[in-house]
Amino acid sequence: DAGVIQSPRHEVTEMGQEVTLRCKPISGHDYLFWYRQTMMRGLELLIYFNNNVPIDDSGMPEDRFSAKMPNASFSTLKIQPSEPRDSAVYFCASRITSGIGDEQFFGPGTRLTVL
Amino acid sequence: AQSVTQLDSQVPVFEEAPVELRCNYSSSVSVYLFWYVQYPNQGLQLLLKYLSGSTLVKGINGFEAEFNKSQTSFHLRKPSVHISDTAEYFCAVSAHNNAGNMLTFGGGTRLMVKP
Numbered sequence: 001d002a003g004v005i006q007s008p009r010h011e012v013t014e015m016g017q018e019v020t021l022r023c024k025p026i027s028g029h030d031y032l033f034w035y036r037q038t039m040m041r042g043l044e045l046l047i048y049f050n051n052n053v054p055i056d057d058s059g060m061p062e063d064r065f066s067a068k069m070p071n072a073s074f075s076t077l078k079i080q081p082s083e084p085r086d087s088a089v090y091f092c093a094s095r096i097t098s099g100i101g102d103e104q105f106f107g108p109g110t111r112l113t114v115l
Numbered sequence: 116a117q118s119v120t121q122l123d124s125q126v127p128v129f130e131e132a133p134v135e136l137r138c139n140y141s142s143s144v145s146v147y148l149f150w151y152v153q154y155p156n157q158g159l160q161l162l163l164k165y166l167s168g169s170t171l172v173k174g175i176n177g178f179e180a181e182f183n184k185s186q187t188s189f190h191l192r193k194p195s196v197h198i199s200d201t202a203e204y205f206c207a208v209s210a211h212n213n214a215g216n217m218l219t220f221g222g223g224t225r226l227m228v229k230p
Binding site for chain 2: 004031033042043044045048055056091093103104105106107108109
């Protein structure tokens with residue numbers, strides 16, 4: 001298996017532009033997570049899905065952020081409009097429900113820079 | 116809510132020396148405990164986890180951790196480190212009532228192994 005795939009790996013954009021980050025989870029996994037990593041705040045859970053349905057989005061910072069999972073093999077995290085403080089590494093992770101506390105498999109991340 | 120404190124942001128150590136990375140947590144409910152490792156420019160991968168049972172858990176790459184409920188700690192140890200262990204290590208917790216889905220991470224400890 002190729003693991004969790006994220007695209008793009010790097011994104012540089014200007015303030016005010018729309019940014020879309022993409023994630024393909026591991027085939028057969030039924031949970032998908034979006035995280036953000038910054039120096040100031042560390043690694044934060046933004047939102048997670050189970051069977052394509054958003055379960056908890058309490059970590060989404062504000063209305064400028066939205067996430068969708070139209071099918072089991074694809075998810076997007078969109079920021080509109082983007083701001084410099086959104087600069088971070090965004091990780092997608094997936095897991096399969098086979099027991100409690102099972103491993104979340106992380107993608108390589110998308111490094112976003114908003115100028 | 117849960118919180119995780121990793122007391123050392125950086126730990127320099129010489130190759131073949133032992134190392135301990137400290138993790139303390141706070142929670143009003145029972146938790147599961149995890150250690151993840153992040154190599155440069157990669158996503159996180161699971162080192163080990165404590166769900167229940169024996170308080171000493173062994174993980175990959177020769178790492179082990181001990182759960183101490185009275186001290187609310189879950190320190191990570193390795194008796195002899197290698198250059199390849201240079202990475203950032205994250206301690207994480209998840210409340211029992213969400214089956215390990217919503218991970219709260221500590222700020223990370225950068226382990227720097229010197230020849």
